[in-house]
Amino acid sequence: MSDHAGTEAVLPExxxxxxxxxxxxxxVSAAGVGGVITLLPLISQMAPSADVLAESSTEIDISAIQPGQAIKAVFRKQxxxxxxxxxxxxxxxxxxxVSSxxxxxxxxxxxxxxxxxxxxxxxxCTHLGCVPLGAGEGEVKGEFGGYFCPCHGSVYDTAARIRKGPAPKNLQVPEYAFTTDTVVKIG
Known part of the structure; x- marks a missing residue:
């Protein structure tokens, strides 16, 4: 007779x-689902809000801008x-x-x-972020006929390139494309 008989149930291998x-x-699955449920609201709150997404691009009708004129528009609150x-x-x-x-x-x-x-x-302005003059009617354009920053005296030429003053770089050209002959999409 065996010592183990009747005292222990034998399980299949x-x-x-x-x-x-x-x-x-x-x-592990329950912990993973719990982790995802916990992190989802935290991650989703970092997504851009609707007003930011709406400003991610701007369309401008340029048909009324005559040669020699400029307009100011707003793109991403700038x-x-x-x-x-x-x-x-x-x-x-x-x-x-250009080398100069x-x-x-x-x-x-x-x-x-x-x-x-x-x-x-x-x-x-690429110096300290002021808004240069020269786009509005009658505004000072500076000695090179482009833009003049009244804050610290940076002067830009007609191609918005820095020519004089403390600004280190030209005025930035944003991403843009002409959607028609009279409409430009910035962003």
């Missing part, structure tokens, strides 16, 4: 291991200058020796092919 594996998988350059302003900008510039860029690098008369830049 590996049955105990399978139950233990199931319990481990169930516990001013944008849209300027219709005259042939004279274009030739002045192209005549500048602090931030060397040609007018062609700052405009779109076939639309070289349209200069679109952020209206924020």
């Amino acid at each position: 590996g049955e105990g291991v399978r139950r233990r594996d199931f319990i481990n998988i169930a516990a 001013p944008v200058f849209v300027r219709n350059l005259t042939p004279k302003e274009i030739s002045e900008a192209e005549a500048v020796d 510039l602090r931030d060397p860029q040609t007018l062609k690098e700052r405009t779109k092919a076939g639309k070289e008369n349209w200069l679109i830049t952020m209206g924020v």
Whole structure:
């Protein structure tokens, strides 16, 4: 007679291991679902709000801007200058020796092919973030005919390139595309 008879139930081979594996998988799965449920609100609150998404791009009708005129618009809560350059302003900008510039860029690098008369830049001085003058009617354009920052005296040319003063860089050109001949989409 065996010592173990009647005192212990015998399980089929590996049955105990399978139950233990199931319990481990169930516990890890429950913890994972709990973690996802906890983190989901935290992650979703970091998504941009509807008003920010609405400002991620701006469409501007440029049909009323005459050669030599500029307008101020708003893109992502910052001013944008849209300027219709005259042939004279274009030739002045192209005549500048690019190697003499602090931030060397040609007018062609700052405009779109076939639309070289349209200069679109952020209206924020690269020195300390003031809004330069020159886009509004009658505003001071500075000695190079572009933009003048009244805060610290930075002067930009007709291609919005820094020519004089403390600003380290040209006015930034945002991402943009012409959706039609008279509408430009910024952003």
